Amino acid sequence: MTTFSFKTIKPLLIVLSMAFITNLSHAGVAIIVNPGVGIDSITDKDLQRIFLGKTKNFPNGTSAVPVNQNVGEAARDTFNAKVLNKDEAQLKSYWSRLIFTGKGTPPKDEGNDDAVKNLVANNPNTIGYIDSSKVDGSVKSVLTID
Amino acid sequence: MARSLKKMGLLFATCLFPTLVFAQVTINGFVSAGGGTADGDIVDAGGNIDGYDDDWTFSADNILGIQISSPLGDNLSATGQIVADGLTEGEGDEKYDAEVSWAYISYTFNDQVTGRVGRFRAPLYLYSDYLDVGYAYHWIRPPGEVYSLPFSSVDGIDVVYNSFLGDWDSTVQVYAGSVDDGTDDNEFEMRNFVGVAWTLGYDWLTLRASYHEADLTFIDLNEQFETLATGLDAVFGAGAGDDFNITEEHFYFIEFAAKAEVGDLLFVSEYTSLNADSGPLSEESESWYASVAYRFGAFTPHFTYSETNNDPFPVTSGLPTGVNDGLLATANATAEGVAANGDGETSILGVRWDFAPSAAFKLEYHDVEANEVDGDLINFVFDIVF
Numbered sequence: 354m355t356t357f358s359f360k361t362i363k364p365l366l367i368v369l370s371m372a373f374i375t376n377l378s379h380a381g382v383a384i385i386v387n388p389g390v391g392i393d394s395i396t397d398k399d400l401q402r403i404f405l406g407k408t409k410n411f412p413n414g415t416s417a418v419p420v421n422q423n424v425g426e427a428a429r430d431t432f433n434a435k436v437l438n439k440d441e442a443q444l445k446s447y448w449s450r451l452i453f454t455g456k457g458t459p460p461k462d463e464g465n466d467d468a469v470k471n472l473v474a475n476n477p478n479t480i481g482y483i484d485s486s487k488v489d490g491s492v493k494s495v496l497t498i499d
Numbered sequence: 500m501a502r503s504l505k506k507m508g509l510l511f512a513t514c515l516f517p518t519l520v521f522a523q524v525t526i527n528g529f530v531s532a533g534g535g536t537a538d539g540d541i542v543d544a545g546g547n548i549d550g551y552d553d554d555w556t557f558s559a560d561n562i563l564g565i566q567i568s569s570p571l572g573d574n575l576s577a578t579g580q581i582v583a584d585g586l587t588e589g590e591g592d593e594k595y596d597a598e599v600s601w602a603y604i605s606y607t608f609n610d611q612v613t614g615r616v617g618r619f620r621a622p623l624y625l626y627s628d629y630l631d632v633g634y635a636y637h638w639i640r641p642p643g644e645v646y647s648l649p650f651s652s653v654d655g656i657d658v659v660y661n662s663f664l665g666d667w668d669s670t671v672q673v674y675a676g677s678v679d680d681g682t683d684d685n686e687f688e689m690r691n692f693v694g695v696a697w698t699l700g701y702d703w704l705t706l707r708a709s710y711h712e713a714d715l716t717f718i719d720l721n722e723q724f725e726t727l728a729t730g731l732d733a734v735f736g737a738g739a740g741d742d743f744n745i746t747e748e749h750f751y752f753i754e755f756a757a758k759a760e761v762g763d764l765l766f767v768s769e770y771t772s773l774n775a776d777s778g779p780l781s782e783e784s785e786s787w788y789a790s791v792a793y794r795f796g797a798f799t800p801h802f803t804y805s806e807t808n809n810d811p812f813p814v815t816s817g818l819p820t821g822v823n824d825g826l827l828a829t830a831n832a833t834a835e836g837v838a839a840n841g842d843g844e845t846s847i848l849g850v851r852w853d854f855a856p857s858a859a860f861k862l863e864y865h866d867v868e869a870n871e872v873d874g875d876l877i878n879f880v881f882d883i884v885f
Contacts, residue, residue: 398666407661407668409610424856438702442797442853449635449884452527454620454628455568455578455601 381499382431383485385470385492389477390415395495400436403480405447406457411480419460420472420481426465432482435498524569531633533560533861533880541867541874548867548876549643550586558585558594560639560880562631566601574607582631600631600652613659621653622672622696625707625756625769633882637765637851639861642788642805644843645771648752650680653692668700678713685720689713690747696754705758712751721745724779724833731830734823742778742814743830749776763794765801778812779834784841785809792851799851806844811835843869858883 384395392413402408404419411417422429424441433439439447444459451457463472466483473479474491488494534557537548550559561584568578580601585594603617620627629635630651640646655676662669678689694711721744728740756769768789775782788805814834815827849863858881865876 402663402668408663441856445857445884446635449529449632450629452884453529453564453566453580453632453635455566455576455603455605456628458525 381485381497382428382482383488383494384480384482384496385473385488385494386480387473387477388493392495397436404437404460406451416478417480418478420463420469420479421460422469422482423462423464428466428482428484431498524567527566527885529564529632529634529884531560531562531880531882533557533639533878535559535876535878537874537876539874540872541869544872548865548874551876551878561585564631575604577604611661614656616656618652618654619657620651622674622694622709623648623711623752624754625758627651632884633880634859634884637792637799637801638803638847638849639863639878639880642803642845642847644805644807644845645769645786645788647786647807650678653678655692666701670698672696686718688716703760707756709754710751712749714747715745715750716747717745727830727833730826734826735818739818742812745777745780750774765792775812778814779837780812781809781838781841782812783810797853801849801851803847807841809838809841811838839870843867857885
């Protein structure tokens with residue numbers, strides 16, 4: 354058994370605090386809508402229904418056009434895991450069931466945080482998700498996922 | 500390849516709707532390719548298991564499906580799906596003769612109600628809608644004891660009603676249509692074919708119940724049983740042999756399914772019951788399976804048990820003994836033979852490996868008992884969607 358001296362613990366503490374700081378810069382993923390959509394908030398259940406093709410409308414009745422980020426983008430992985438509770442393979446399998454029965458097609462992949470923000474800012478009815486540090490006045494954030 | 504398919508789709512759209520050449524035509528497809536070999540008394544007796552005999556063969560699971568869909572205006576869209584597989588009955592080249600499994604025009608009344616006219620999948624089972632799309636489920640194919648009805652598409656109309664009941668998603672599908680199907684030596688037709696399927700989904704849980712009925716006519720089977728039917732009529736009076744003539748006979752089919760996906764664990768089970776008002780097909784044919792799968796990253800090992808049991812139809816009930824007992828015995832033996840022919844149970848041990856995006860490799864071992872004869876099967880397949 355070795356006993357930990359303050360000396361050995363110190364570098365560990367530094368590493369831990371660095372990890373914490375890195376985490377802070379990725380504060381979370383913001384769900385953003387075009388300001389014209391007219392909703393102020395949204396629930397996980399609504400998001401699941403919109404992004405899994407179970408409804409074509411926002412809860413207020415406005416038509417909804419969901420957009421994804423590209424495969425491999427950090428925000429997409431967070432959104433899939435935290436909101437849809439599915440990984441890429443499960444989603445692929447889920448959508449293959451709808452595509453080949455003519456029941457729906459997945460949201461289009463529209464690039465990274467900046468590309469999705471631009472698209473949502475400029476297209477009515479759109480809803481997407483971006484790193485919350487990227488949110489600005491061009492879009493409306495309706496939910497933040499940590 | 501993808502390019503020429505795209506061209507084909509455009510060509511298709513151009514011919515039909517010249518003014519909509521640049522409407523979005525979506526083309527999707529799926530391919531399954533694999534092989535297998537069977538062993539045991541079933542193949543020693545000249546039979547096969549799911550299309551495989553005692554040599555390694557590579558056609559029974561090969562499937563190519565191409566789907567083309569196009570919006571035709573605000574609420575109207577057209578969808579077609581052509582499937583060619585290596586299991587279809589026929590010699591040589593006929594094997595891969597393409598069949599149209601979907602060809603319908605759908606009209607979306609609103610966010611909740613969609614109506615369709617044309618050819619679509621009869622919603623008989625939990626996995627009916629994407630039966631050929633192996634990528635969509637963990638097996639190479641759903642358990643044959645339950646997925647045993649010899650047709651999968653119906654020509655007709657349907658209405659699908661989607662709604663939310665609190666946190667539950669509800670889908671009710673009501674349809675009516677007809678079926679002309681079967682193999683070269685066993686053709687049949689179904690009329691007044693109607694049914695309803697109700698699916699409830701709550702996050703990790705899916706529940707399904709469905710009911711279907713039809714008037715069934717067997718064309719070739721009736722010829723096979725003709726001698727027996729005429730014999731019974733001659734000895735016991737007109738009508739005595741009616742059970743051996745299946746013409747516009749009423750059949751009904753009930754199905755229940757439950758699927759739970761909790762984290763990486765999947766459990767799915769399905770029960771079906773096919774009932775006939777007259778023989779010699781089984782009076783009741785009951786089937787079920789239960790399957791459990793667990794995902795370890797890209798690997799999903801799974802185990803399934805399934806079985807089917809058939810009750811012989813009482814073809815001679817009401818006929819007096821002591822007149823021609825030999826003929827009665829023949830009639831009973833025939834009905835029992837038909838029923839026993841469908842009995843079976845299978846255990847499947849397998850693994851699915853998602854080795855690339857949109858592609859999976861599956862390996863399975865099947866331990867089969869069919870009509871009290873044993874056999875086993877080793878089977879693999881690659882499933883791809885594009």
